[in-house]
Amino acid sequence: MDQISEKRLQHLLENRGHNSHSHLYLLGDKESFWDSECEALLVYRSIGKRKIVLGDPVGSHEACLRVIEQFIAYCKENKAKPVFYQAKSAFLPIYKQFGLQCSKIGEEAQIHVSAFHLNGKQWLKLRNRINKFERSGYSVQVMYPPYTDSFLHRLQSISNEWLGDRKEKSFSVGSFAPDYVSRFPVAVLVGPDGSYEAFATIAGDHPPSTFTHQEDFVARQITVDLMRYTKACPPGAMDVLFASLFKWAQEHHYSLCSLGMSPLANACDLLIMKLLYKYGNRLYNFKGLYEYKNKFAPHWEEVYFVYPPSSVTLTVAALAKIIHTPLYKQHSASQASSKRFINKNSFSRKRKASTDQKS
Numbered sequence: 001m002d003q004i005s006e007k008r009l010q011h012l013l014e015n016r017g018h019n020s021h022s023h024l025y026l027l028g029d030k031e032s033f034w035d036s037e038c039e040a041l042l043v044y045r046s047i048g049k050r051k052i053v054l055g056d057p058v059g060s061h062e063a064c065l066r067v068i069e070q071f072i073a074y075c076k077e078n079k080a081k082p083v084f085y086q087a088k089s090a091f092l093p094i095y096k097q098f099g100l101q102c103s104k105i106g107e108e109a110q111i112h113v114s115a116f117h118l119n120g121k122q123w124l125k126l127r128n129r130i131n132k133f134e135r136s137g138y139s140v141q142v143m144y145p146p147y148t149d150s151f152l153h154r155l156q157s158i159s160n161e162w163l164g165d166r167k168e169k170s171f172s173v174g175s176f177a178p179d180y181v182s183r184f185p186v187a188v189l190v191g192p193d194g195s196y197e198a199f200a201t202i203a204g205d206h207p208p209s210t211f212t213h214q215e216d217f218v219a220r221q222i223t224v225d226l227m228r229y230t231k232a233c234p235p236g237a238m239d240v241l242f243a244s245l246f247k248w249a250q251e252h253h254y255s256l257c258s259l260g261m262s263p264l265a266n267a268c269d270l271l272i273m274k275l276l277y278k279y280g281n282r283l284y285n286f287k288g289l290y291e292y293k294n295k296f297a298p299h300w301e302e303v304y305f306v307y308p309p310s311s312v313t314l315t316v317a318a319l320a321k322i323i324h325t326p327l328y329k330q331h332s333a334s335q336a337s338s339k340r341f342i343n344k345n346s347f348s349r350k351r352k353a354s355t356d357q358k359s
Helices: 003-016 022-027 061-077 089-097 121-135 149-163 237-251 270-280 286-294 312-323 327-341
Strands: 031-034 040-047 050-054 081-087 101-111 139-143 186-190 196-204 221-229 256-263 299-307
Touching: 003 022, 003 031, 003 040, 022 040, 022 196, 031 061, 040 061, 040 312, 050 061, 050 312, 061 081, 061 089, 081 089, 081 101, 081 312, 089 101, 089 299, 101 286, 121 237, 139 237, 149 196, 149 221, 186 237, 196 237, 221 237, 237 256, 256 286, 299 312
Parallel strands: 050 081, 221 256
Antiparallel strands: 031 040, 040 050, 081 299, 101 256, 101 299, 139 186, 186 196, 196 221
């Protein structure tokens, strides 16, 4: 994303708020598509004849409807198939209006942090665990950029140990890179000897201002992005880190904390589920991921896969490929193909053609 587009994105997010995927726009592995009025944005990856969008657009509801319509028209003009991955229910009617099929593929765990508490019998085990960690000398701190080289090096070491022989994924999940991590606050678990043993990057909005006028209020959310820990961490370390993070978000007046999607959670479309299970089960413990997030009593929001009715098998395979392709390879492919996907502005609106941009 070039500097002009990034400044425009920052302005949009300040006014409209982040969603669960907007931090991933900064990974550098996606192309951007703005509506003709530059009031809404979606991001996507091109693979073969498919353009796969991540999540829903950012912008007002009206502007989002416009950018979806214009993006689908852009795909049609370029003989490409539009695909939307991890879409929410708000825009399903317009996808269906354009003949696209919508299948539930999982649910996103959301913590309403203003109501989060650890009172009562339900949370006794977690309270005891937190107390045990504190007695043992552990603490949780939230750090803010800019970071020192030594701090980033320690996070990199934790990340490498956590990954082991696995490779980083991309597109719909974050991956460790010092420049990327340096954009966000980081919650760290500090051991008794003062060393960092686990961390979680906190993507999303800046803390809401206490001086915001009610009529101008936009609900602010954060998303837990990277979550990594060392082998030396005691059992339950990440439970303590998350509980502390929710309390921090509450103290800073956030509305929502997203823990991301749990694939296949309560999904019932048998065809698409079998395909996703086939391509993803070797890398995901679907049931275990859902059960872990569910222990924090989240609100579960349905997540959908939106695609043309034909060639669903190839579409799912294409999605799996871009998620599991190393980031540097995606950069190379994007640079090689960027000239082929310049938005030539087929939409005649109030502004000149140059204002309809795809960066």
